Amino acid sequence: MENIYLPRRAKITKIERQSPDVKLFRFQKIGGPANYGASKFAKNKNGLIFNPGQFILAGIWGYGEAPFGLLSSPYKNSYLEISVRNTGGNVTHALHRLQKGDEITFRGPYGVGFPLDFLKSKDLVMVAGGYGIPPIAGLIEYIIKNRKNFGRIYLIYGAKTPQDLLLKSKINEWQKQIKVILTVDNPDAEWKGAVGMVSELVKNIEIDANNACAAMCGPGPMMTALEKILRPLGISDRRIFVSLERKMQCGIGKCQHCATGNKYVCADGPIFYFDQIDKNWD
Amino acid sequence: MLIIEKQNISEWLDGLTKKMPVFAPVRREINGAEESVFGEFKPETKIDFDYLPTVRSIKEFFLPEKENIFVFDKRKNKIAESPAPKKFALFGLNGRDIEALAQLDEIMAKPDQDFFYFQKRSAATIIGLLRESEKTVSGCDLILSKINQGQYEIIVLTEKGRKLVKNKLFKNEPAIITSGGSKSDEIMPQLSELLKDPELLADSVKWSWRQDYAIWEELGNLCLGCGICTYICPLCYCFSSEDSVGLDNNQCIRARQWDACTLPRFAQISGGCNFHKTIKERYYNWYYHKFVRAYEEYGKSQCVACGRCQKYCPAKIDIEKYLIRIVENYKKSRQ
Numbered sequence: 342m343e344n345i346y347l348p349r350r351a352k353i354t355k356i357e358r359q360s361p362d363v364k365l366f367r368f369q370k371i372g373g374p375a376n377y378g379a380s381k382f383a384k385n386k387n388g389l390i391f392n393p394g395q396f397i398l399a400g401i402w403g404y405g406e407a408p409f410g411l412l413s414s415p416y417k418n419s420y421l422e423i424s425v426r427n428t429g430g431n432v433t434h435a436l437h438r439l440q441k442g443d444e445i446t447f448r449g450p451y452g453v454g455f456p457l458d459f460l461k462s463k464d465l466v467m468v469a470g471g472y473g474i475p476p477i478a479g480l481i482e483y484i485i486k487n488r489k490n491f492g493r494i495y496l497i498y499g500a501k502t503p504q505d506l507l508l509k510s511k512i513n514e515w516q517k518q519i520k521v522i523l524t525v526d527n528p529d530a531e532w533k534g535a536v537g538m539v540s541e542l543v544k545n546i547e548i549d550a551n552n553a554c555a556a557m558c559g560p561g562p563m564m565t566a567l568e569k570i571l572r573p574l575g576i577s578d579r580r581i582f583v584s585l586e587r588k589m590q591c592g593i594g595k596c597q598h599c600a601t602g603n604k605y606v607c608a609d610g611p612i613f614y615f616d617q618i619d620k621n622w623d
Numbered sequence: 624m625l626i627i628e629k630q631n632i633s634e635w636l637d638g639l640t641k642k643m644p645v646f647a648p649v650r651r652e653i654n655g656a657e658e659s660v661f662g663e664f665k666p667e668t669k670i671d672f673d674y675l676p677t678v679r680s681i682k683e684f685f686l687p688e689k690e691n692i693f694v695f696d697k698r699k700n701k702i703a704e705s706p707a708p709k710k711f712a713l714f715g716l717n718g719r720d721i722e723a724l725a726q727l728d729e730i731m732a733k734p735d736q737d738f739f740y741f742q743k744r745s746a747a748t749i750i751g752l753l754r755e756s757e758k759t760v761s762g763c764d765l766i767l768s769k770i771n772q773g774q775y776e777i778i779v780l781t782e783k784g785r786k787l788v789k790n791k792l793f794k795n796e797p798a799i800i801t802s803g804g805s806k807s808d809e810i811m812p813q814l815s816e817l818l819k820d821p822e823l824l825a826d827s828v829k830w831s832w833r834q835d836y837a838i839w840e841e842l843g844n845l846c847l848g849c850g851i852c853t854y855i856c857p858l859c860y861c862f863s864s865e866d867s868v869g870l871d872n873n874q875c876i877r878a879r880q881w882d883a884c885t886l887p888r889f890a891q892i893s894g895g896c897n898f899h900k901t902i903k904e905r906y907y908n909w910y911y912h913k914f915v916r917a918y919e920e921y922g923k924s925q926c927v928a929c930g931r932c933q934k935y936c937p938a939k940i941d942i943e944k945y946l947i948r949i950v951e952n953y954k955k956s957r958q
Contacts, residue, residue: 344704344738346692346864346879402695402875403868407893430893588892590863590882594734597861597884600912601898603919608734622832622911623898 345593348400348446351421356441359424359507363472364437366399367413367422368445381418389415392454393479394584394612398592399423400432400446401439407432408589408607410475410558411450412508414482421447424507426472451592452611455480455556455582464492464548466574468566470538470559471500474507476584476611477558485518492553494519495546497570499538499559502527520545540569550575557615558584567615578616585611585618624798625777627767629672631792632775636714637666638790643710643748646684648674661713670715673754675810676931680857681720682727684713685743689880692739692864697873705739712748718757719810719927723857724749725762729921730860739879748783755801756809771801810930814943817950818924824946825918827953828910835952842945843903845938850883852932852942853909858925859883884908910946 355367370380382390391397391411400406407430413422427437439445455476465484469477477496484491496519500506503525512521522545524535535542555576557563563583571581587599587606594608602621604610610618627635639645645664648671650657659674661681694703716724728744731737749763752775759766765784767775777793779785809815817824831838853859863882868875882889885905890898899905917925933942 342736342738342741344692345735346738346877347702347704400866402697403866403872405864405866405877426894428894433893586892587898588890590879595731595737595860596863596882597912598863598882598890600908600916602911603916622829622907622915623904 346448346591348398348406348448351445351447353439353441353443353445354420356439359509360505363424363426363507365412365422365424365508366436366439366445367420368447369420371444382421384418387457389483390418390421391415391450391479392457393483394454394476394582395450395452395479396476396592396607396611397421397423397447397449397451398589399425399436400448401435402444402446404431404435406446406448406590408592410479410584410611412475412478412482412511414486415479416482416486424472424475448592452607453609455612457483460554460556461490462492462552464494464553465556466495466497466546466548466553466571466576467556468497468538468559468563468570469499469557470563470566471505472507473559473563473584473586474498475558477556478508478511480556481515481519485515488518493548495522495548496520497522497524497538497542497566499524499526499566501525503529503532522546538563538566538569540573543570543573546570546574548574553580555581556583557581578619579614581615582612583615583618585613587611625779625788625793625795626770626774626798627777627793629773629775632767633666633668633670635790635792636664636670639712639787640664643712645712645714647714648672648677653678661715664714672715672752674715674717676719676929676934678931678935679855680929680931681713681716681724682857682860684711684747685724685727685740686731686860686862686881689878690739692877692879695875695877697875708743708746710746710748712750714750715752716749716763718751718753718760719929720857721749721751721760721762721766723927723929725760726858726921726923726925726927727860728762730858730925733920748787750784750787771799774798776800811928811933811943813947814926814928817946818926818928821914821918821922821924823950823953824914824924827950828914828946830953830956831949832907832911834956835949838945838949838952839903839907842906842940843901845940846885846902846906847938848885848887848902848905849937850885851935851937853883853885854881855931855935857927857929857931858913861889884912914946 350371351368352371353368357365396408396410398406409423425436555571585606589599589607590596592607594605599606601623646661647664649662659671659677731740751763751766753768755769764781766778770776861882862879864879913925
């Protein structure tokens with residue numbers, strides 16, 4: 342029997358500040374328990390080191406663990422990337438004090454990611470808000486690697502201010518392959534993009550509603566995006582995939598913290614069909 | 624019929640303690656009241672043969688209040704796992720506690736086997752002790768089922784159990800069975816009845832949150848959110864993990880410990896967002912888990928009507944009464 346709570350050890354190979362309170366961490370495996378010794382991340386049956394939408398529990402000795410969505414390319418088997426907002430909590434605060442070369446731990450990847458086979462050959466509208474970009478970023482990396490297998494791809498990414506938009510250099514790369522619409526609630530003088538999650542954004546999106554899906558991640562206001570953008574586009578709730586956030590301790594469907602209605606966000610999600618969780622008791 | 628005389632049980636257990644520690648229900652004074660608890664068996668121990676619920680449930684033998692997941696030694700740069708648990712025997716579980724343990728086994732195996740739970744589970748030998756009114760249930764290694772005032776029938780369920788009865792104190796001889804004892808010692812009889820229809824309970828509890836909200840307003844006002852019900856419930860198993868370090872900062876210990884879904888920060892995430900802000904929501908979640916989510920996951924209510932939560936609730940919430948009311952109201956709404 343395997344000790345499913347034992348973490349693996351990893352070394353930080355890159356830290357990049359993304360916004361005043363968010364940093365990106367790249368890390369690679371280091372020798373852990375004997376059976377995890379290999380330095381590359383193992384591939385799953387999709388040939389990926391994680392399914393986009395899955396998460397890990399990253400931790401620091403003495404501070405605990407917290408869940409983070411994976412944002413790097415699932416094809417790069419030498420490293421994983423997460424972005425961490427310093428909320429002032431134990432783990433995120435400690436992570437923000439770390440330097441390149443420092444050690445962290447991780448468990449996972451856990452959970453169910455986006456339904457990659459179902460998304461194939463369809464048009465896709467992705468909506469991310471603020472810190473909700475990581476799982477969407479992982480999905481975009483997958484799509485770009487398999488660009489020919491997908492239809493028209495849009496990313497609508499909104500944040501409070503231009504400074505709060507994360508992963509700017511990645512977005513620049515993505516723009517070569519997919520259509521990106523950036524929007525902020527409080528623009529500054531130089532801002533040229535859209536303002537707010539507004540219905541006008543629909544005009545910029547050309548999809549075949551009969552053959553389209555949506556993917557969504559972000560805080561509560563994303564409901565606005567749903568009402569103003571995704572539903573007007575004609576995408577049904579069953580075809581909208583959302584990534585949920587909850588408190589997680591075990592990551593494997595036991596500890597009960599992440600339960601929402603009859604689902605466990607860690608094991609049944611974090612990616613759900615929208616109508617799976619819409620009417621659920623929380 | 625394989626039987627053991629009641630008066631010989633202590634002698635048999637005493638012999639068993641030579642091989643492994645044995646825990647049995649005993650009476651103890653706790654805060655001025657006499658209560659039943661599972662304590663270590665010694666030759667002078669007087670066993671509480673007909674205990675109603677013990678204060679704390681037997682889950683803590685397998686899912687203790689707090690246990691180390693690992694100890695990381697910074698100087699040696701090594702993770703030390705906890706040593707494997709030693710063999711022990713748990714004697715005297717009543718029918719409901721056996722049933723609870725069987726359910727907990729099912730829960731802890733899904734979706735992956737819980738390492739620490741099953742480590743201890745395989746180190747344990749479980750011996751049930753049924754009153755005359757209790758039906759045989761599976762889930763332990765050996766059952767002693769009361770057949771008359773002085774004798775117990777032996778029911779062997781596993782190989783571990785078979786080994787235990789190779790002892791001269793167990794005799795194969797005819798015995799007189801005095802039929803079924805009185806029902807007066809039944810705990811929560813009406814809830815026990817309700818539990819026979821877990822689907823109805825699931826539908827009723829789910830329905831009540833939207834359609835019978837007054838009941839939850841009422842319960843939200845009564846519940847203190849202290850979490851006692853979850854700690855003593857044999858089928859509550861929420862936990863959280865916490866790191867700690869020694870004063871010299873050389874050791875990091877990650878431990879998991881019981882948590883309670885009724886406590887204020889159970890569903891609060893980093894950054895402050897709390898998905899279950901009010902006591903009402905949290906208390907409902909407790910029922911929702913036991914009767915709705917559990918039914919959908921396992922086809923059963925996660926309750927065996929052991930009576931602990933009701934007996935020890937400091938707010939004296941009559942859980943049985945409320946569940947009956949919810950089910951009755953639901954039935955009425957369907958007419």
